[in-house]
Amino acid sequence: MRTKLIMMGLLLAGTSSLLHAQMDLKPEALQRKIQACIAKSYAASVFIADYDTVAKRNNGQLFSGVVVSKDGIVLTAAHVGKTGKIYKILFPDGKETIAIGMGRIQRFDAAVLKITKPGSWPYAEMGWSSSLKVNEPCLSIAFPGSFSPPRPVIRFGYVANPLDARRRTIRTTCLMEPGDSGGPVFDLYGRVIGLHSNITVELENNYEVPIDVFRKYWSAFMKQQDYTELPQEEVIPVDPLAHRRVSFSDISGVEKNLADTELKLKKLTVQLAAVPDTxxxxxxxxxxxxxxxxxxxxxxxxxxxxxxxxxxxxxxxxKTQPLKVIYRDQEKDLLLLEMDKVTKVGIDLSTRSKDTLAFGDLGKVLISPHPRNEGKISVLGTLRFNLPGLYSTGYLGSRIEMENGRNVVKLVQEKSPASNFGLKIGDEVLSINGIAVSSPEQFIKEIQKTKPNDVINLITKRDGTENKIAIKLTRRPNSTSTHAAERFTDGKSDRRDGFKHAFVHDGKLKPAECGGPLFDLQGNFVGINMARYSRTSSIAITAAEVRSFVLEALDASQKISTSK
Structure with a gap:
């Protein structure tokens, strides 16, 4: 609740008192500041992979970082960045380069990499952590490990504790998960104030390496050394914008403001139930x-x-009022129901809506109203993309790799369909469902076309003999990881991927809150919430995709004809 109150307080602070500099934090004004921060810092937020220069492939940890100088100094976390190791750096625009690990201080979980290729690289300004204030708004841009291929995801939050003395960290509410480690947290001026370090199960507990650690030991970090003892400190200059720091101090009346904001949008939602199921x-x-x-x-x-x-x-x-089921789309995971009478309220889908999200849309404040409870406030975290089906497709439980021109099974999970139906490590996979397997990537694409309980037919070769194997796929087993990112309250949606025309926002949705609409500050219909994907991310599909589904459903049910 406190996270919600602070977030809404920042959005609705027209009548609230502010500590330090006065700033207009009405929703539209705050949105402009968030988007200005993104425009300034997005290009410098990078994905980092442990890289094998001989095999020319990623080899190990995948994490995040931020470039802070034109010549390519990269800040990250020490538990992922190692002195002397080689890394591939991927920028948001797709450009790649190589970096090497420089100074590292494990005590503070702080490490520096240096891009080896001369050039003028996009970079973000380093800020100050010593001048941070409680409840100061902040922004994260990092690469959560739950997405493949990697993509930068934006999250909004506030500084809950400027310095946790026991942990030597900043605590923020910018959501974090594995893969985000080393990713930057910015103030609203677009300056780096911390780097993602670790979390606990509670969503409010996201701990960041203070940027002042790097300022204090800057010269030491420029040397290729892993420090077991603290190096010589340097004098940290005063933050020239310290007097302009803004932190929200009065959150009284926010719930009433929230009710007023959501009143109209709430009428466009309804609580649904499967009968007699719960x-x-x-x-x-x-x-x-x-x-x-x-x-x-x-x-x-x-x-x-x-x-x-x-x-x-x-x-x-x-009271329950039965509805008529018009159409179910298993692939899109959408359902169309008909009400027995025409109502005055409803989102008009008669006209087309755009199916694009531009860079300038990133950071938009979004509202997910709920028919019974308080809605969720979030920010637009990504551009539109197609989210492949990994968790929603059939589960085989094996991995193949290219070896001397052959697609060879390298892993078979215990008690998986692959194991149960006789696939073994060392088998060469020749075809799947009559399609010749040309590469491991092509094999994966074929698996991604399947659903749980589908049967795939493989032709394999073992000891020179070809074999036919029919394998019934299952649902992917739930993660057995004890990592805090897998144990957050309410958890992930069962069906959480395999969506086209999707985007990410940082609303803390419960799985049962999916199916409802998403709006921007002007009340424009943006899309429908489809899944709580991970600790950091909720998935929605665009308004245009929703309209397309409704047209297909009405056509299939012979309500209308879309044929020419």
Whole structure:
């Protein structure tokens, strides 16, 4: 609740008192500052991979960092960056280069890399951590490990503790997970104030290496040395913007402001339930008018996998009202329901909406209203992309690699379908479902086309003999990891990937809150929430993708004809 209050306080601080410099933090003004910060710092936030220069491939840890000088000084965390090791640096625009590990101080989890190729690299300004204030807004741009291929994801939060003495860190509410380690946290001036270090299970506990650690030992970090004893300190200059730091101090009345903000948007949502099952989801009320086909109806769109069975009802004032199931799309994980009467409220899908998200849209403040509870406030974290099905596809439990021109099984998980049906390490995979396997990547693409309980037919070769193997795939097993990132409250959605036209925001959605709409500050329909993907990320699909689904569903149910 405290995270929610602070976030909304920052968004709705028109009548609130501010410590230090006065600043207009009305929602639109705050959004502009977030987006200005992104424009200034995004290009310098980098993905880093342990790199084998002989085999020319990533070899080990994948993490994040930030370039802080034109000649390529990269700051990261010491638990991932090692002195003398070679790393590949990937910039958000796709450019790649090589860096080497320089100074490292494990006591503070701080490390420096240096890009080896001369050049003028995008970089972010180093800020100060000593001048940070409690509840000061901040922003993270890093590469969470749950996404492959890697992509920068933006998260908004505030400084909860400028210096945790026991941990020697800053504590913020910018969500973090494995892969984010070493990623930068910025103040609203676009300056680096800390680097992602570690977390606990609680979502509010994200610990950052203070930027002043690097200032204090800058000369030592420029040497290729792993320090077991603290090197000589340097004098840290005073932050020239210390007097302009802004921190929100009064959050009273925020809940009322939130209710006022969400009142209209809340009416566009409905609580849904599968009957007699106890499954719940949020529904998005939409209207579709097609004069050509004499159609003017009100529908509800929601997340299909949350609402199994043939009877779906909306819950109004504690009573269930059955709805007509018009169409289910298993691949898109969307469900279309029809209300028995046309309502005055509903998102109008009769006209087209854009299906693009531009760079300037990053950092937009988004609202996810809920029919019963307080809504979620978040920021747009990525551009639009297609999220491959990994957790939602069939599970085989093996890995193949190219070896001397052959696609060879290198891993078979214990008690997996691969193991149970006789696939063994060392087998050469020749084909899958009649398609010749040309590479491990192509094999993966074929697996990604499957669903749990599908049967795949492999032709393999073992000791010179070809064999035919039919393997029934299963659902991917739940993670057994004890890492804090896997144990956050409410957890991940069961169906959380395999979506086209998707984007990420940092709303802390519960899985049962998916299916509901997402709006920007102007009340424009942005999309529908589809999944809580990970500790850091919720997934939504664009408004244009929703409209496309509704058209397909109405066409399939013969409500309209989209054929020419």
């Amino acid at each position: 499954s719940r989801a949020v529904g998005t009320i939409v209207k579709f008018k097609d004069l050509k086909n004499n159609l003017n109806s009100t529908y509800i769109v929601s997340k299909n996998s949350l609402l199994p069975g043939s009877v779906i009802a909306m819950i109004v004032d504690g």
